[in-house]
Amino acid sequence: MSVYAIGIDVGGTNTKFGIVDANGHILEQDRTLTNEHENVQEFIDTLHDKLAPMIERAGGPGQFRGIGIGAPNGNYYTGNIEHAANLKWKGIIPLAHMVSEKFGIKVKVTNDANAAAVGEMMYGCAKGMKHFITITLGTGVGSGIVVDGKILLGHDGFAGELGHTIIRHGGRLHKGTGSRGCLESYASATGVRETALELLASKPDVPSLLRDYSINDLTSQSVFECAIKGDVIANEIFEYTGQILGEALANFIMFSSPEAIILFGGLTKAGDLIMNPTRQAMEDNLLQVFRNKVKLMFSELREADAAILGASALVWE
Amino acid sequence: MSVYAIGIDVGGTNTKFGIVDANGHILEQDRTLTNEHENVQEFIDTLHDKLAPMIERAGGPGQFRGIGIGAPNGNYYTGNIEHAANLKWKGIIPLAHMVSEKFGIKVKVTNDANAAAVGEMMYGCAKGMKHFITITLGTGVGSGIVVDGKILLGHDGFAGELGHTIIRHGGRLHKGTGSRGCLESYASATGVRETALELLASKPDVPSLLRDYSINDLTSQSVFECAIKGDVIANEIFEYTGQILGEALANFIMFSSPEAIILFGGLTKAGDLIMNPTRQAMEDNLLQVFRNKVKLMFSELREADAAILGASALVWE
Numbered sequence A, B: 001m002s003v004y005a006i007g008i009d010v011g012g013t014n015t016k017f018g019i020v021d022a023n024g025h026i027l028e029q030d031r032t033l034t035n036e037h038e039n040v041q042e043f044i045d046t047l048h049d050k051l052a053p054m055i056e057r058a059g060g061p062g063q064f065r066g067i068g069i070g071a072p073n074g075n076y077y078t079g080n081i082e083h084a085a086n087l088k089w090k091g092i093i094p095l096a097h098m099v100s101e102k103f104g105i106k107v108k109v110t111n112d113a114n115a116a117a118v119g120e121m122m123y124g125c126a127k128g129m130k131h132f133i134t135i136t137l138g139t140g141v142g143s144g145i146v147v148d149g150k151i152l153l154g155h156d157g158f159a160g161e162l163g164h165t166i167i168r169h170g171g172r173l174h175k176g177t178g179s180r181g182c183l184e185s186y187a188s189a190t191g192v193r194e195t196a197l198e199l200l201a202s203k204p205d206v207p208s209l210l211r212d213y214s215i216n217d218l219t220s221q222s223v224f225e226c227a228i229k230g231d232v233i234a235n236e237i238f239e240y241t242g243q244i245l246g247e248a249l250a251n252f253i254m255f256s257s258p259e260a261i262i263l264f265g266g267l268t269k270a271g272d273l274i275m276n277p278t279r280q281a282m283e284d285n286l287l288q289v290f291r292n293k294v295k296l297m298f299s300e301l302r303e304a305d306a307a308i309l310g311a312s313a314l315v316w317e
Helices: A040-057 A095-103 A112-123 A189-204 A220-228 A234-256 A266-270 A271-285 A303-316 B041-059 B095-103 B111-125 B189-202 B220-228 B230-257 B267-269 B272-284 B303-316
Strands: A004-010 A014-021 A027-034 A064-070 A109-112 A130-137 A141-147 A259-262 A294-299 B003-012 B012-023 B024-032 B062-070 B107-111 B132-138 B141-147 B260-264 B295-298
Touching: A004 A040, A004 A112, A014 A040, A014 A303, A027 A040, A027 A303, A040 A095, A064 A095, A064 A303, A095 A109, A095 A271, A095 B095, A109 A112, A109 A303, A112 A130, A112 A141, A112 A259, A112 A303, A130 A234, A130 A266, A189 A220, A189 A234, A189 A266, A220 A234, A220 A266, A234 A259, A234 A271, A234 B041, A259 A266, A259 A271, A266 A271, A271 A294, A271 B220, A271 B230, A303 B141, B003 B041, B003 B111, B003 B303, B012 B041, B012 B303, B024 B041, B024 B303, B041 B095, B041 B272, B062 B095, B062 B111, B062 B303, B107 B111, B111 B132, B111 B141, B111 B260, B111 B303, B132 B230, B132 B267, B189 B220, B189 B267, B220 B230, B220 B267, B220 B272, B230 B260, B230 B272, B260 B267, B260 B272, B267 B272, B272 B295
Parallel strands: A004 A064, A064 A109, A130 A259, A259 A294, B003 B062, B062 B107, B132 B260, B260 B295
Antiparallel strands: A004 A014, A014 A027, A130 A141, B003 B012, B012 B024, B132 B141
């Protein structure tokens, strides 16, 4: 009987992978630099070199139910990575096919945000929920939508690009896509940094600890550090970010009426600083029938493990 | 074998009902004024008085698979109408239970917009589609979302309130809900009338046929009549409405990645006047991966029949 899964999370910088049992316990894990590999075959060879001994230690390939991969623009239906902006490998890459050839194990692929949602459903705070949304607030804003206990894939496998929905008509330019006013332009680490630069520029007379940082060093982490010290501008940055995020969440709720929205990723380290204004704006913008019933919570999965767990969970679906 | 269904569409003004076969052929139909009935039991008695002879002519209750009802705030899970703003009957009404008691036939309830979506899936241009969205552009803006061939109901049965999603931050006040900038405030017949009044007021020097109407008589229909005569302001009204609707549709696509969006209701009579700017704005606001692949179309169901067909289709699901 196959008792293990391999989870692989392909990120723009790191690819993390590990051996996971059905209870979500990670037996072993390791990582490699994604874009160090000029072509995909070389990348897969590296994965195999590192994983093969782990597989042997776990009893050999026969013990494995499959390999789950979360990757940017990974398509569940086709098993391909399609035109991922942050990866070196361009065009359409038949990842599931190539990995399966190399390992002799069945492979499932989806995008990284969907993998995170599956991880929440199997091992996180969405356990037992049939309808929920995960929002990853990292360098960008990712999302995974679960409807009736299944990832919402849509007609072509690309559903759930909530970071790219427009929340401020004619608003901030998104350099990657050229769109204006999308959620990702505000509620990501990049967006928080941009809000900080805008507010510091527009309020030259308000003193702020943020002015002690060089523009190059100013990050969402600096904003957090200053905010907990009571810095006025830093606090205003989180208020503003939460306001926009909360409005967007209200729109998502009126679409799919989830039981919960689970926030994940770097920005959630700000805790109440981001949670309070987000929840307030979310409730304020909801139709009566949805008010005070959708749980808004932070993921409880360790960020280091969640990516591997989520990817591996595809195998057990 | 049961071969017929009863479809009942409860509207704010009229309730339409009829006997439908599995091919979507309406054998007989009739209507009654909804709010003429002070209480629900009286309303159900009227329905029974009018439907009983039709049921007999079709061979008696044994020939009927069930009764499907589309109603404002109708909840599929509970069979109740819950706090419908446009109905006289307040609070929570156990409609499915009451109708089933009276008729001795199984009853399914959903909201009117969801019923329209089911009708499109069984008898309309969404036949064979697994993922699509219907948007009803009437007095308000309703929506039905189909995911994996099933109406998206969400955790509590209230999913799909897309008319209430916010598309213009701090925008036009919605008198019914108190929200600002929701889609319904712009892309409904009511919204088009309001856009007309705003534009006429802000451009006093631009001549327009719309100024010949009394303000009371100015409707979305008047705007259409003037637009096809080449009236500049009337055309601008449709441009503006389509721009906002198209932006909203782009957001919906990035949520559920449907194969098609089907527009339905009074405003669609404007044809290309509304379709062209809507499609343009929709494509302009989509992430690359969704562009030029989502079908945007008008419903082909006759409006008079669609409500009854949609409600009856619940029975065959």
